[in-house]
Each structure stands twice: as structure tokens, then as C-alpha cells.
Amino acid sequence: MFGGVLMRILTILSGAVSALCLTAVAPTAEPAPRTYFGSPIPMNSAAPEPTSLYRMFAGRSADWGAGSFAYFAPDGTFRAVNAAEQSIGEGRWFVTTNSKMCYDANWMWRQDFSAQSSKVLTCARFRVDNAGEMWSTTGSRAGPWFPFSTANLKRGDLVTPQFTAFYNSFGVAPGNIKK
Known part of the structure; x- marks a missing residue:
């Protein structure tokens, strides 16, 4: 059957x-139809001007999702907080002449009843295609490249109050993460 x-x-x-x-x-x-999502360098794209990339981030807070936020101060100060993982980062951010936005930060997190720290440099590359869509990757120039939206960038410092509270809970003052 x-x-x-x-x-x-x-x-x-x-x-x-x-x-x-x-x-x-x-x-x-x-x-x-050809999809660009996760592709190598987006077709018909060019690196944005470094000054426009700087203006896009300066003085804004980014919502990275899952309780993680970063603030890019106009003076180059970088601060980040991840409430879910109880981690924070502090350092500097900058834009290179070849349109990479980087942040060089000291990160601190709770582990085994103490605070651990590590210094990490992270850079994102950016491209703009002929339609005006922004693309980014934290990988190599070969990608993968993903659409980048400025919708998660909000004007102002929405990070420092929570960042300071986490610092205080770690028992260190802001600016004193081991390097």
C-alpha cells in the first residue's frame, strides 16, 4: 500500500x-535578478568622501541591536555598551582617507566574578552605488558587503548614561580600562 x-x-x-x-x-x-546582498564589491559603486562619512557618524549614537549601542563623539571619542552581555568599550573613532570608519577601543566585560578587558581595532569599509545606496563590510575589500542604513543612527549621545552606570558597577572610573 x-x-x-x-x-x-x-x-x-x-x-x-x-x-x-x-x-x-x-x-x-x-x-x-542579481542580488548584491553578501556579494563582493557592489557593482557600480565608489568609496564615499571621507568627510561625508565622518559627518554621517559624528555626534550620533548607533543602535547595533540586541541591547548594544555606540556613540561617535565629534571629537573622536568612542563609547559603546552592550547591556545583554554586560560589556562596555571606550576609545577613539576615526575615518581614513580611503573611507574606512574605524574604532580603536578598550573593551571590558564581566567574567568569573571580575572584570576582563581587551583592546580591539575594528574597521568598516563603505561604498555607495549608482542608486545612492550605502554598503558596508567589516571584512576585506572582497566582502561580503551588506546594505547599510543610517536609520539606526540617532543624533546625540544616547550611550554615556548607561555606559557610566556599567563603569560604576565594574568598580572603575571612566577612562581607566586597562590597556
Whole structure:
């Protein structure tokens, strides 16, 4: 009983797969639209001017998601907080002449009843395509590249109050993370 039903299902599936394969290779079929998501360097794109990249971040707070936020002060001060992981970062941020936005920060987090720290330099590359869409990657120039939205950048310092509270809970004063 099950053998007959199974054979009918396999016959139907093999016919559907054959039709799908013929459609995919038919010379009259339209090629699938190219997606840029996670691709190498976005087509028809160029690095933004470093000054415009600086203006995009300066004086703004970024919502990185999952309770993680960063503030990019106009004077180059960088502060970040991740409430979920009870970690904080402090250092400086800058834009390079080849349109990379970097932050060089000392990070501190709770581990085994004490505070641990580490210094990390992170850089993001940016590109703008012909349609005006911004792309970024923290990987190499080869990517992967992802669409970048400024919707998560809010004017003002929305980080320092929570950042200071975490510092106080770690028992250190701001600016005193071990380097």
C-alpha cells in the first residue's frame, strides 16, 4: 500500500524537478535578478568622501541591536555598551582617507566574578552605488558587503548614561580600562 503511494509521489516529484530544470536552463528564460546582498564589491559603486562619512557618524549614537549601542563623539571619542552581555568599550573613532570608519577601543566585560578587558581595532569599509545606496563590510575589500542604513543612527549621545552606570558597577572610573 505504502509502496504504491510512495511511487506516485516520486513520479510527481521527478516530473516537477524536470520541469524546474528545463525552466532554469531554457534559453528564453529571463535571468534571475542579481542580488548584491553578501556579494563582493557592489557593482557600480565608489568609496564615499571621507568627510561625508565622518559627518554621517559624528555626534550620533548607533543602535547595533540586541541591547548594544555606540556613540561617535565629534571629537573622536568612542563609547559603546552592550547591556545583554554586560560589556562596555571606550576609545577613539576615526575615518581614513580611503573611507574606512574605524574604532580603536578598550573593551571590558564581566567574567568569573571580575572584570576582563581587551583592546580591539575594528574597521568598516563603505561604498555607495549608482542608486545612492550605502554598503558596508567589516571584512576585506572582497566582502561580503551588506546594505547599510543610517536609520539606526540617532543624533546625540544616547550611550554615556548607561555606559557610566556599567563603569560604576565594574568598580572603575571612566577612562581607566586597562590597556
